[in-house]
Amino acid sequence: MATMxxxxxxxxxxxxxxxxxxxxxGTALAVNSSNxxxxxxxxxxxxxCTVVGGSSQTVDLGVASPxxxxxSNSAWVWKAFTIGLEHCPIGMTNATITFSGEPDPDNALYYxxxxxxxxxxxVADHVAIQLAPQVGNEQLSTGSQMVTTVNRTSHQAIFNVQxxxxxxxxRATAGAVAGHIDYTVEYK
Numbered sequence: 001m002a003t004m005x006x007x008x009x010x011x012x013x014x015x016x017x018x019x020x021x022x023x024x025x026g027t028a029l030a031v032n033s034s035n036x037x038x039x040x041x042x043x044x045x046x047x048x049c050t051v052v053g054g055s056s057q058t059v060d061l062g063v064a065s066p067x068x069x070x071x072s073n074s075a076w077v078w079k080a081f082t083i084g085l086e087h088c089p090i091g092m093t094n095a096t097i098t099f100s101g102e103p104d105p106d107n108a109l110y111y112x113x114x115x116x117x118x119x120x121x122x123v124a125d126h127v128a129i130q131l132a133p134q135v136g137n138e139q140l141s142t143g144s145q146m147v148t149t150v151n152r153t154s155h156q157a158i159f160n161v162q163x164x165x166x167x168x169x170x171r172a173t174a175g176a177v178a179g180h181i182d183y184t185v186e187y188k
Contacts, residue, residue, distance in 0.1 A: 048187055049095065049150070049157065052084030061129070061165050061177060069127060069165065069172035076165040080134055083159040085150070085185065092150045094188050095157045100142045101181040104128035107168035109141045115176035124175035126167050131181060134160040150187075 064076035085095055104110040110128035117123050131140040140146065140161070150157045165177055 047089070049085035049088035049092070049155075049185070051185070052086050057081065057083070059163050061163060064165050064172075066124075066172045066174050069167040069170070071170045072168065074167055074170065075130065078132075078162040078164045080160070080162045083161060083183070085157040086155065088150045088155040088157060088187070090155070092155075092187050093152075094147055094149050095159075096145055096147045096186045096188070097159050098143065098145045098184045098186070099131060099140050099181055100183070101179065103142050104168060109139045110166060110168060111142070111179045111181055113177050114180055115178035117176075122173075122175035124165075124177050125171075125173040126169050127165050127172045127175075127177050128168055129163055129177070129179040129181070130166040131161065131163050134162050 059079055059081050061079055062076065068074060068076060083097065088095070102112040102114065104112045106126070107128065110130050113124060113127050113129065115123045132138060133140065133146060138144070146159055146161075148157045148159055
C-alpha cells in the first residue's frame, strides 16, 4: 500500500511536496496486482500578510514647548501606535520588521527631522524623532529589527511601537517636526 504525506507549505509561494512511499512487500507488488489508495492533503498559502490600514501611517507627535526640549536628550511624551498585519498565510509563525530612515546628524540612534519650511512655517532646529518598542529600553534606529509572533488562529500579528520628539543636543527651537521612517517585513 502506498501513502503520500504532505509537508507544510512555506512562504514565498513555494509549495514543497514530498512523496513517501512504503511497501510492505516489494516483490509481492511486482508479482501480484492490487488496489492502491493514495491520500493527498495540502494547502496553498499566500506569500505574505496584509498591512492593516495600508502601506502608510501618520503618527501625531503633538505640540511640545522649546522650554521642555532645552537640554541634551530631553524629550516630549511618547505616542504609542501599532503596525498590524492580517490575512497571514497558514503556517506562518513569525514576522520580522526592519526600520530604516535618515539618521539624525547629531545622534544616529534617532531619525532626522525632515520637515520643510514653507511660507509662514519654520523648521524646529536640534529636534529629532526617537522610535522604540512600547516595552523595553531598546532604540529602533535605522537597521533595527523587531520580531513578533503570528497568531495561528486569527492569522494576525501586531508590532507595538512608540515615537517621540527628542533633542540630542538641547537648545531646540520652535518649528515643524516631521520624519519619514520606512519598514520592511519578512515572514517565516
